[in-house]
Amino acid sequence: MLLPTITYGFAIIYSFGKQGLLTKLFGRQLFDIYGFNGLLFGYVIYTLPISFMLILNTMGFIDKKFMVVSRVMGDSPLRTFWQTIIRPLLGTLAASFVQCFFLCFTDYGIPASVGGEYEVIATVLYNEMLGSIPNFNRGAVVAMMMLIPSVLSIALLKYLERYNVRYTRISQIELKKNRMRDGVCAAGSSLIILSVLAVFAVIFVVPLVQEWPYQVSFTLEHVQAVLNDSSLFGVYKNSIFVAVCTALLGLLITYGAALATARSGLSGKLKGVIDAIALVTNTIPGMVIGIAFMFIFSGTPLQNTFPLIILCNVVHFFSTPYLMMRNSLSKLNSSWETTASLMGDTWIKTIVRIVTPNMTSTILEVFSYYFVNAMVTVSAVIFIAGARTMVITTKIKELQYYTKFNEVFVLSLFILGTNLIVKGILGYLINRKEKKEK
Amino acid sequence: MLELRHVKKSYDNVTILEDINLEIQDGEIVSILGPSGCGKTTLLNLVLGLTPADSGEILFNGKDITNVPMEERGFNIVFQDYALFPNLNVYKNITYGLKNKPDISTQEEVDEFIELLGLREHLDKKIEQLSGGQKQRVALARTMVMKPKILLLDEPLSALDGVIKESIKEKIKEIARDFHLTTIIVTHDPEEALTLSDKVLIVNKGCISQYGAPQEIITTPQNNFVKEFILNQLEIKRNNIFALFHQSMTATMQAV
Known part of the structure; x- marks a missing residue:
């Protein structure tokens, strides 16, 4: 995966x-x-x-x-x-x-x-x-x-x-x-x-x-060749940049949306809308989202830019992390906000002081989910990545035309290695956190 | 003095409370007693300010507080599950409110609460390391630091083991007496209500069934509900305990 x-x-x-x-x-x-x-x-x-x-x-x-x-x-x-x-x-x-x-x-x-x-x-x-x-x-x-x-x-x-x-x-x-x-x-x-x-x-x-x-x-010739080839290594850097930004932005948006549905007094209709958005993004295949983004933003200054790719990834993978967030938020004690506000907290303050510290595991998991998926996805970005904003997966597709399979596999190894490292570090942090709690 | 006048509450056209009239004197311990779904928790939330009343008035010391938001009423609550913050240790939980209102309690007062509730040795512990009774005491201390004008307790004893119950009961009485603190307790256990409080409010199907001192309720139950559901239970309990002690008493008598 x-x-x-x-x-x-x-x-x-x-x-x-x-x-x-x-x-x-x-x-x-x-x-x-x-x-x-x-x-x-x-x-x-x-x-x-x-x-x-x-x-x-x-x-x-x-x-x-x-x-x-x-x-x-x-x-x-x-x-x-x-x-x-x-x-x-x-x-x-x-x-x-x-x-x-x-x-x-x-x-x-x-x-x-x-x-x-x-x-x-x-x-x-x-x-x-x-x-x-x-x-x-x-x-x-x-x-x-x-x-x-x-x-x-x-x-x-x-x-x-x-x-x-x-x-x-x-x-x-x-x-x-x-x-x-x-x-x-x-x-x-x-x-x-x-x-x-x-x-x-x-x-x-x-x-x-x-x-x-x-x-x-x-x-190690081929690996070195890729590392020295600025166009290929640049693509790797692009991928990391996109993945990190996707993970950060995705985290913010899913956390915000989940807070709104699981722990706020918003009306049921609004919460229904957010849930529906999650369901819809889950339903639409990545390729269709990519095409939609391509049509909407072609001709605008956003076309082929990183922000667009990042936004597209955030939307594409919204559903699962959102549900992860909502589930763990709704499992937290429902009286915390009331108690904290009786102690003089504002809602925001409670979120910062109480809710977020108790959500670290899920936050790390969501980050890792977004990161890994942004690294490996090809279906949506293939329609919106431009020449300057190429990510590894679209580059692989391009290399296929020139039958440069050595590079394909080196880049794949880079993706695998990066993902393993990120998953490893985050997994370690989550584990340590959970051990500490016991 | 807390006063409720003609308070009504309904959710989605289902009436939870109808026409509640009530007076609670300063420093009294009042138990709200009733079966599940009778509206006792709603009543507690109304007093707390968590749920708005549909109609009627809530007065505190003669001032209308019906539309005063929860944070400004100055009441405080200990929830049934305590709602302690697991990311903070015991001491930080107790002093949580001081971060927002540093002047509300002095260090001496905080120490006094810690001493009174026997939490000195647990201050550095994590919440998960505590037993049910200890959690209850931490939650009480955290609330007391805020110097509430009225203390609300939602089922304070139901999650505790039998042995701990009696000691927590004593602590609650002690706090109410020492600080002359009006305390309102929600419970479904008649024995708890009648032994813990100065007055008992029996609620059934959204109405007040009877409101009076424990002695009054025992001697002059006003209706069938009080008789059958409250007194009956207690009598069965009493008979069981009497039977238990009677046997051993006759045994000692015979030995003499």
């Missing part, structure tokens, strides 16, 4: 292509990577971690005591499994299905790299808008077409939320020991992790050898 999807495609090409790393290992090409197979494979490894996180998250909220109850009541193991694990997970499983559909449907990076002749809506949209013969009218229609299934899938997600089983409290119990089960599951998941890692191994291999696949001796 820390890499742009466009890199996923190139990783597949370099793993399973004719001269691919894995092709060499197996001695023959496993399947034709361009077209349906490549897309399917790319989408699967792209959505796998997201789906996994969703399901893992819900599993954590399932009360395991019900397994004991079910066993004591004399259920067969299969029935226990159904009643206490699958049944409470149903909503999430369906939601994960829809979420993955939405992600694949609106993703541009993977089809851009391994789509080949197999056209999906994202590539059609790009070609209509920025291809050799642009046709804005048709492009706009395609954008609308893209919107419909997206809206439907989000509506379905909202509906499915109802099926989530809520347990009032989660109790810790000792799980039954079972070597067989643990062994089989461990083997299965290691296999999956291994095969995903195998695909990404090329990202580390290709840029660090002389000339793949003919001269495979180790070298």
Whole structure:
């Protein structure tokens, strides 16, 4: 999840292509990577971690005591499994299905790299808008077409939320020991992790050898070349700048919006409007937002500028951080404001002295979410980044034309490294904070 | 003296309180007693100024404070969940209000509250490290530092263990007596209300069922509600306890 999807495609090409790393290992090409197979494979490894996180998250909220109850009541193991694990997970499983559909449907990076002749809506949209013969009218229609299934899938997600089983409290119990089960599951998941890692191994291999696949001796030449190439390194700096600004601005806006809905006396209608905005931004695919921004701001001084990219990213990723903020704000004690104002605080003062210090974890999480997403996104910015305001992901797209894959992978490594560092530092801070509280 | 005249409150056309008339003398402890949903918390919020009344007047020492905002009324409240600030330690919680109004209590007075509530040894602790009773005492101290004209307590004992309850009760009585502080307590426990307060206000379905000293309520219940829901519960409790002590008493008698 820390890499742009466009890199996923190139990783597949370099793993399973004719001269691919894995092709060499197996001695023959496993399947034709361009077209349906490549897309399917790319989408699967792209959505796998997201789906996994969703399901893992819900599993954590399932009360395991019900397994004991079910066993004591004399259920067969299969029935226990159904009643206490699958049944409470149903909503999430369906939601994960829809979420993955939405992600694949609106993703541009993977089809851009391994789509080949197999056209999906994202590539059609790009070609209509920025291809050799642009046709804005048709492009706009395609954008609308893209919107419909997206809206439907989000509506379905909202509906499915109802099926989530809520347990009032989660109790810790000792799980039954079972070597067989643990062994089989461990083997299965290691296999999956291994095969995903195998695909990404090329990202580390290709840029660090002389000339793949003919001269495979180790070298840092390509990395140095990128570092010395001011146009490439400049792009990296642009990306960091955009990501930091997006994270800061996004933080401010989501925090403000969440404060308004979760902890203020605003009228219900206004709060409904903010919630609706969050829902709408969640529904609109990045490409459609990008096109909208392109149309609105073309001809204005804002066209192709950093502020526009930053604004576009903030809007594009608004929904998730906003909901994160709102959830943790509404979990805070509701009497704090009253108590503090009786102690002579103004509302702003209470926010600064009491609410914000208790929100640090979430604030750091939101920052990291915005940062990472701004680093890897390609779908929206591709329409609004100009020559001077190129970010890494759009640069990768450009490098693809000149088949400069060494640079593509070096830049991808930069993104991965930066994201890992940022996530690491913020994760450490959050952990330390939570430990301190205990 | 706090006075409520013909106070009414409704939410979305559902009447919560209708025509409440009430007088509370200075320095009195008054309990508001009633089942859940009877409107007792709303009544407390009305006095505090958190919720505006639909009609009627609230007077304090003869002055109309119906439209005076919460912060300016000079009353203060301890919420059921205490609403202590977890990012601050015990001492900083207690002195929170002094940051805004440095002159309201002197250092000696703050120390006095800390001593009275037995918090000296906990001052540097984090809020999470405290037990329920300790939290309650910190919240009381924090409120007392603000020198409220009326102290409001929302279910002050319901989150506490049985053993702690009695000692907190004594602390509340002590504070009210020592500082001649009008104290209004919301509770759903008849025993708590009748043993803690000078006067008990029994509320049912948005109306005052009976208002009087504990003794009056026991001897002359004015209606069926008071009889069945308040006195009945107490009698069952009394019989249980009597049965318990009677057995041991007869046992000692026989031994003699």
